[in-house]
Amino acid sequence: xxxxxxxxxxxxxxxxxxxxxxxxxxxxxxxxxxxxxxxxxxxxxxxxxxxxxxxxxxxxxxxxxxxxxxxxxxxxxxxxxxxxxxxxxxxxxxxxxxxxxxxxxxxxxxxxxxxxxxxxxxxxxxxxxxxxxxxxxxxxxxxxxxxxxxxxxxxxxxxxxxx
Amino acid sequence: xxxxxxxxxxxxxxxxxxxxxxxxxxxxxxxxxxxxxxxxxxxxxxxxxxxxxxxxxxxxxxxxxxxxxxxxxxxxxxxxxxxxxxxxxxxxxxxxxxxxxxxxxxxxxxxxxxxxxxxxxxxxxxxxxxxxxxxxxxxxxxxxxxxxxxxxxxxxxxxxxxx
DNA sequence: TATTGTTATACTCTATAACTATA
DNA sequence: TATAGTTATAGAGTATAACAATA
Numbered sequence: 001x002x003x004x005x006x007x008x009x010x011x012x013x014x015x016x017x018x019x020x021x022x023x024x025x026x027x028x029x030x031x032x033x034x035x036x037x038x039x040x041x042x043x044x045x046x047x048x049x050x051x052x053x054x055x056x057x058x059x060x061x062x063x064x065x066x067x068x069x070x071x072x073x074x075x076x077x078x079x080x081x082x083x084x085x086x087x088x089x090x091x092x093x094x095x096x097x098x099x100x101x102x103x104x105x106x107x108x109x110x111x112x113x114x115x116x117x118x119x120x121x122x123x124x125x126x127x128x129x130x131x132x133x134x135x136x137x138x139x140x141x142x143x144x145x146x147x148x149x150x151x152x153x154x155x156x157x158x159x160x161x162x163x
Numbered sequence: 164x165x166x167x168x169x170x171x172x173x174x175x176x177x178x179x180x181x182x183x184x185x186x187x188x189x190x191x192x193x194x195x196x197x198x199x200x201x202x203x204x205x206x207x208x209x210x211x212x213x214x215x216x217x218x219x220x221x222x223x224x225x226x227x228x229x230x231x232x233x234x235x236x237x238x239x240x241x242x243x244x245x246x247x248x249x250x251x252x253x254x255x256x257x258x259x260x261x262x263x264x265x266x267x268x269x270x271x272x273x274x275x276x277x278x279x280x281x282x283x284x285x286x287x288x289x290x291x292x293x294x295x296x297x298x299x300x301x302x303x304x305x306x307x308x309x310x311x312x313x314x315x316x317x318x319x320x321x322x323x324x325x326x
Numbered sequence: 327t328a329t330t331g332t333t334a335t336a337c338t339c340t341a342t343a344a345c346t347a348t349a
Numbered sequence: 350t351a352t353a354g355t356t357a358t359a360g361a362g363t364a365t366a367a368c369a370a371t372a
Contacts, residue, residue: 025246026234029295030227033302034314035208037321039223042205043248044325045198060202061339064193071189078353083188085206087341092355114348114353132192139196145323151197154320158200160308161317162207224362241330250364255332277330277371 034161048142049135056131057101061086062094063131066120069104070128074117076109103127197324211305212298219294220264224249225257226294229283232267233291237280239272266290 030036046060053063064084069075077095081088095118098104103124109115120128143151193199209223216226227247232238240258244251258281261267266287272278283291306314 025231025238025242027231027246029230029234031322032318033298034306034309034318034321035205035212035223035298035302036227037318037325038201038205038208040248041321041324042198042201045201049198059338060198064199067192068188068190071192075188076353077355079188083190085203088354089342089356089358090340109353112349112353114346116354135196135198139198143197143324145326146197146320150320150323153316154324155195155197155200157309157313157317157320158197158204159194160313161204161306162200163308222361239330240332251331252333252335252365253363272330275330275372279331 038158038161045139045142048138052134052138053131056127056134058127058131062098063135065091065094066098066103066124066128067132067135069118069120070125070132073119074107076115076117078115080118098124201321201324208302208305211301215297215301216294219290219297221290221294225261226298228254228257229261229266229287229291230295230298232281232283233288233295236282237270239278239280241278243281261287 049060049063053059056063058066061084065080068080068083072079075083077088077091080086081091086094095104095106099106102121105119105121106116107119109117143154146154212223212226216222219226221229224247228243231243231246235242238246240251240254243249244254249257258267258269262269265284268282268284269279270282272280306317309317
């Protein structure tokens, strides 16, 4: 082992406490857990998402609803809630907001008087398609350290966790 | 293709709208994105976490702080915030709560009068060790569909995303 | 002048209870 | 009796601005 330089005031720039000791902190236990890593990775990607999707004025869940309806016209609120694990009361305001923006319409369900079918307007469908393109690109960028093959493996393993 | 039974009221139990059509909904776009799957997987594991960790009265972030301090005694608030991506104002109440429970102590930093070193008490260290065991087991259970090898691969790929 | 820790506060997200109208 | 949608509200979780003490 080579002799270390003496850590005198002359040598080091007197780092403040938190200097770069961050890297020396032992996070090995947390990093050995799937939950911790999945949460960190999700928050990382969501951070990139929020930055780029401001252009479309879409938050994460709003985008999910829009994309889901683009591929499944006429879904009811209950379907959307069950598919995306949203609590019904929390979907109400979200749908109202999208409706107010002219992106979707609530039509009475043909055979069930209680239900409302959710349909994207032409503007909503256009936004869904545009924003899906943006999300696909943003995801590639936010996970740039992954090869296409690794990305595919990662998705498969994540689905195995929650499916 | 075999002839289908007529879907008359006599045959089917007249399912309500949302019956089990949930499985026929097209979620292929969302499921092809890393962010969507990482968020779903993280929420799944956190759900299991919250259920089982009630016994220790520890929430996700509280556990992370406790575990981090168990392995790194004397860390400052700033270190904890930087390591776990917590905003300093949000750590204050959390630390105060753990201190009030007798799990940690805030000691003046030896060389920096502004900082406080965070140290677990014996009770805090004991709880950290117990709860780490519980978390390790809960993680195995919450990701039971994964083999040990797959779990390892998943963690490696997730870290590649956010590191 | 910059940093640590703190207060106060606001904003977002999520969860619960209760109601209505329809089935 | 159960379900779809809604309202109102409460609780977490997270974010910003501003301040005092210290570096």
